[in-house]
Amino acid sequence: MKSRPLRRRRSGMALIAVLWIVSALSIMLMGLVHNLRGEARLAGQSRQIAEAAGLGDAAIHIVLQAMMARTLQGQRQQRLQVVPVVYGGRDIAVEILPLNGLISLNGAGAPLLAQMLTGAGMPQNAAQALAQTIVDVRTSRDAQGAARNFEATEDLLQVPGVDYDLYAKIAPLLTADELGGDRVNPMAAPEPVLLVLSGGDAGKAAAIITQRASGAVGIDTTGLMGEFIENNAATQRFRLTARIPLADGGAAVVARSVNLSPSVRDGMPWHTYRFEQRLREDTAAY
Known part of the structure; x- marks a missing residue:
């Protein structure tokens, strides 16, 4: 039992x-x-990004060819410009940014760097001190006696006093191009740089942007800080950026930094010295 x-x-x-x-x-x-679905989504997203990046790079090369043709005819690109391109059935906007429209990390003097840092929210005294530190770092000498300079804007993160939050604000305004000068071409400057040059006056910056986009000549820049600008300065170095909208509302971004001089390496009529590709544009606000 x-x-x-x-x-x-x-x-x-x-x-x-x-x-x-x-x-x-x-x-x-x-x-x-769940993992398989996630991997499938990632694979589909990667394929979409790769296809979009290919379209963007093709659009950049189309714009480069047109730029080179104009340059050979004596018509140099001196302004920031957005060129619409249709390629592969897609509308692609390609921005041409002459690099002298950015603040040169290796060429700008301490006063211009301090003005930029003040615009990013630093107190004036702290901005001036940090600007001088940046100049001191780039002009220090290596073992061979050559100036160290900054090879990339990311090198700023190694400077005492520059944290990531500050870097995210000022990086879009800067170039580490070693040929950069100590002044900025306002006709090529994006809005955040114009805000620095205008002492934070958004109205003055907007007026220049509007006139520049309309193709106006003789744009009045007297409202900008004259000691920091050089109007219509020529350069052979450009950053071309293509933005390709994606189905999820994001954008694939492709950028080439080029020198419009023949490349010995591949025989191209221009030399690409930096290539970037990312899923979305940086959202850092100045």
């Missing part, structure tokens, strides 16, 4: 064990399905 309840207890325990195993397998299966 006692063996029958014992068998029932054993059967009940076995049933519980089976249910636990089934539950565990179900959880494992759900996790596997």
